[in-house]
Structures are given as C-alpha cells and as structure tokens.
Amino acid sequence: MSVMGFTDIMQGPFAQYIQISKQIGGDVGQQSQLVQQAFNAQLAYLQLASQSAKPANQNDLMSLLKPTSDQISAIQTFREKNRTSQFFNHLSAISESIPALGWVAVSPAPSPYVKEMNDAGQFYTNRVLKDWKEKDKRHVDWVKSWVQTLTELQAFVKQHHTTGLVWGGKTAPTGIPPPPPGGCPPPPPPVVDLGSAGDAGLDRSALFAQINQGENITRSLKRVTPDMQTHKNTGLRQGPAPFKAPAQSQTKPSAPVEKPPSFIRDGKKWLIEYQKQNHNLLVDGAEMNNVVYLFRCSDSTVTVKGKINSITLDSCKKTSVVFDSLVSSMEFINCQSVQMQVFGKVPTVSVDKTDGCQIYLSPDSLDVEIVSSKSSEMNVLIPKGNGDYTETPIPEQFKTTITPNKTLSTIIVESKG
Known part of the structure; x- marks a missing residue:
C-alpha cells in the first residue's frame, strides 16, 4: 500500500509538474529531470523498505539513502550554478523544498517535516506567481502542481508512515536496487472480465427470448397493493429534504493573527517577523547571496551591514531599513509609511501596493530603476552633496488617450495643488 500510494503521487500532480516543466523548458526543464531522478530514487527506496527489515548498522542505512541524497544535492547545486537565470525563483523554489524527500530519515513525526519543507519554498513560489501570473499561465499551473505534489506527499507520509518509515520485511537488505527507468510508472491495466465475453452470446439469446414472450412478459411483474400506492399513503410521498444554503455568518472578519516577534537566520534567508517598536534590529555578517525578509513589522528599524542580494518589506507599517549595498533589489509590498536609505548601490527599487514610501538615495545609486504600481505618497530624496x-515625488496620476493608429498613449499628469 505504501508503494502504491507513492506511485499515485508520481502519476498525479508530480507527472503534471514534469509535463509543465518541459513546456517551460530552459533551466526549469533541466532541473525537473534531476527532480524526477530524485523521486525515482525514493520510489526504489520505498520498494526496498517494503520488502526488507531496517538495517541495524547506521552506515548501511546511509548508503541506502545515498542515491536520494545525491539527487537532492545535484538539484541544489544546479540552482547555485544558474543564479543569473531568468527562472532563478523557479530553481530556488524547488531547491528549498526538495529536502522534503528526506522524510524517510525523520522520526517520530516525519509528516510535519514535509510541510516545513513545503513552506520553505513558498517564499520563491510566491515570487514566481507575482512575476509570471500576468505573462504566462503555465507558470501558475507549475506552482500549483509542485505545491500539490508536496501536499499529497505530506498526506501520504501521515497515512502510511505516521511515526517514521515502516520496514515490511524480516531480513536486512544487502544493497539497494537501481532506480526505476525515467518517467512515472505506467497506470495499471484495466481489469477485464474474460468470462463475461464468452457468455455474451448466451445473455443476448436469453434477452430476446424474454422480449418475444409478448403479453406473457407481464406475468412475472409484482402486483402493486393498495398500501404501496402513494395517492393513498401520503407518508410515501416524502422525499429527501430540499437543499438549503447555509445562513450567512453575521460575525465580522477576524483581525490578523498576532504572533510573537522573531529574528531568525535560516540558511541564506534572514526572517524578521512581527517586530514592534524595535529600532535596534541589526543584520551583521550576511553574505552576498543572502536575502532579508521583513513581515508584519511595525514602528521598527533594521540596519543591514555589508553587501547582500536583496531586501523585502512585506505588510510592514512605519518601518525603516538602512543598508550598505544590494546586488538585486529593494522591495516594498503592501506596506504603509515605510522608508529606506542606501549608502552604497541599489540597482532596483520596487514599490507595490504601498501607501507612503520615502526612498533616500546615495551618490552611487543615482542610476537606480524605480518600479511602482498601485501605490501612493512616494518620494525620492536625491543627495545634493552637502548632506x-x-x-521629488513619484507620479501617481496618468492620462491615457487613443491615438489615430488606435493604440494607447499615456502621459503623466502633474499635480497643480
């Protein structure tokens, strides 16, 4: 049952993920081949576990897990070698969540571990949705199929291996079989009743013989007695109760869940969440490939030392960020009354669904590109050289007209107030 359950996942959402990855092509298609090999290796491991006893020697167990772990490492290495790829967020989403296949070495609760890995990739899957949902729907389906794959993997582990991988044999394995050939296992053939085919002619002959009885065919029918007639027995008329739509709840929407403040470094990600009235937050010792992510912080200040990849403020209020230099971008998403100050370089500043944003630039950042959408009260502060x-406000109002060539022409409307 365990092997069949995992096979169902590979034939379901995982097969869809592989198919869409091939359609997207490029680095996404190449990485999906490594992911498929990783799932094939895990399937071989589950088949072995269903027929063998757990090895007593830990080294033997690690050697059996090596094919899967090697594929996970190859997936992560592929991401690191393609950091300039236009599909870097795709590669990162898989790289961050593929360790979910390591659940076979987790006990006593491997199911929450799979969910944790699925959540680890959510930061990048959200970026894929943001960047591609208006350009190419295939990328949205790609995200859904991968998230669904790990969701079903979590349910599979919870059902069949609640407290850890179940070994079904009596003798320890001497070696792991080679992974099955590429591609998902084919679906089982349909069940055919061979006996019914031979009797088809006899059944048809009996059917025509009954039809040819004429009036005598009604003699085998049961008589309807008075107690069975609905017009004499109203109780027989009652059918299933008609469907009623559930009453609309009158309760007001609940307020956002408040969680305790956290400041965590998770590998290459610095996660700063739910900070309030804290102006002494410091990110020090970060590397160039690190990212800083702030979520639901209010009335706080974060200082980032050194040069890192990017910084994101998501759903923050009255929060400031001060940093040296960025490789990629500074992003504000769904924020209110926020500001940033850069001392070195920042290539791109992105402002989305934000009301109130102050952007303090440095002399080295005057070539910055600022992209704004659905935002208001945005100001860029350019240094004069004397401190x-x-x-300068960023335009918020535009006028669009139709040209004689039936195309759109948009110009900025300056405020006269």
Whole structure:
C-alpha cells in the first residue's frame, strides 16, 4: 500500500509538474529531470523498505539513502550554478523544498517535516506567481502542481508512515536496487472480465427470448397493493429534504493573527517577523547571496551591514531599513509609511501596493530603476552633496488617450495643488 500510494503521487500532480516543466523548458526543464531522478530514487527506496527489515548498522542505512541524497544535492547545486537565470525563483523554489524527500530519515513525526519543507519554498513560489501570473499561465499551473505534489506527499507520509518509515520485511537488505527507468510508472491495466465475453452470446439469446414472450412478459411483474400506492399513503410521498444554503455568518472578519516577534537566520534567508517598536534590529555578517525578509513589522528599524542580494518589506507599517549595498533589489509590498536609505548601490527599487514610501538615495545609486504600481505618497530624496537632499515625488496620476493608429498613449499628469 505504501508503494502504491507513492506511485499515485508520481502519476498525479508530480507527472503534471514534469509535463509543465518541459513546456517551460530552459533551466526549469533541466532541473525537473534531476527532480524526477530524485523521486525515482525514493520510489526504489520505498520498494526496498517494503520488502526488507531496517538495517541495524547506521552506515548501511546511509548508503541506502545515498542515491536520494545525491539527487537532492545535484538539484541544489544546479540552482547555485544558474543564479543569473531568468527562472532563478523557479530553481530556488524547488531547491528549498526538495529536502522534503528526506522524510524517510525523520522520526517520530516525519509528516510535519514535509510541510516545513513545503513552506520553505513558498517564499520563491510566491515570487514566481507575482512575476509570471500576468505573462504566462503555465507558470501558475507549475506552482500549483509542485505545491500539490508536496501536499499529497505530506498526506501520504501521515497515512502510511505516521511515526517514521515502516520496514515490511524480516531480513536486512544487502544493497539497494537501481532506480526505476525515467518517467512515472505506467497506470495499471484495466481489469477485464474474460468470462463475461464468452457468455455474451448466451445473455443476448436469453434477452430476446424474454422480449418475444409478448403479453406473457407481464406475468412475472409484482402486483402493486393498495398500501404501496402513494395517492393513498401520503407518508410515501416524502422525499429527501430540499437543499438549503447555509445562513450567512453575521460575525465580522477576524483581525490578523498576532504572533510573537522573531529574528531568525535560516540558511541564506534572514526572517524578521512581527517586530514592534524595535529600532535596534541589526543584520551583521550576511553574505552576498543572502536575502532579508521583513513581515508584519511595525514602528521598527533594521540596519543591514555589508553587501547582500536583496531586501523585502512585506505588510510592514512605519518601518525603516538602512543598508550598505544590494546586488538585486529593494522591495516594498503592501506596506504603509515605510522608508529606506542606501549608502552604497541599489540597482532596483520596487514599490507595490504601498501607501507612503520615502526612498533616500546615495551618490552611487543615482542610476537606480524605480518600479511602482498601485501605490501612493512616494518620494525620492536625491543627495545634493552637502548632506542635504532634494525631495521629488513619484507620479501617481496618468492620462491615457487613443491615438489615430488606435493604440494607447499615456502621459503623466502633474499635480497643480
């Protein structure tokens, strides 16, 4: 049952993930081949576990897990070698969540571990949805199929291996069989009743013989007695109760869940969440490939030392970030009354669904690109050279007209107020 359950996952959402990855092609298609090999290796491991006893020697167990772990490492290495890829967020989403296949070495609760790995990739799957949902729907389906694969994997582990991988044999294995050939296992053939085919002619002959009885065919029918007639027995008329839509709840929407503040470094990610009135937050010792992510912080200040990849403020209020230099971008998403100050370089600043954003630039960042959408009260402060700044608002109002060639022409409308 365990092997069949895992096979169902590979034939279901995982097969869809492989198919869409091939359609997208490029680095996504290449990485999906490594992912398929990893799932094939795990299937071989589950087949072995269903027929063998757990090895007593830990080294023997690690050697059996090596094919799967090697594929996980290959997937993560592929991401690191393609950091300039236009599909880097795709590669990162898989790289961050593929360790979910390591559940076979987790006990006593491997199911939550799979969910944790699925959540680890959510940061990058959200970026894929943000960047591609308006460009190419295949990328949205790609995210759904991969998230569904890990969701079903979590349910599979919870059902068949609640407290850890179940070994079904009596003797320890001497070696792991080679992984099955590439591609998902084919679905089982349909069950055919061979006996019914031979009797088909006899059944048809009996059917025509009954039809040819004429009036005598009604003699085998049961008589309807008075107690069975619905017009004389109203109780027989009652059918199933008609469907009623559930009453609309009158309760007001609940407020956002408040969680305790956290400041965590998870590998290459610095996660700063739910900080309140804390102006002494410091990210020090970060490397160039690190990212800093702030979520639901209010009335706080974060200082980032050194050069890192990117910084994101998500759903923050009255929060400031001060940093040296970024390789990629500074992003504000769904924020209110936020500001940033850069001392070195920042290539891109992105402002999305944000009301109130102050952008303090440095002399080295005057070539910055600022991309804004669905935002208001945005100001760029350009240094004068004497320690003072020139404040310039980013346009929020535009006028669009139709040209004689039936195309759109959009210009900025300057405020006269």
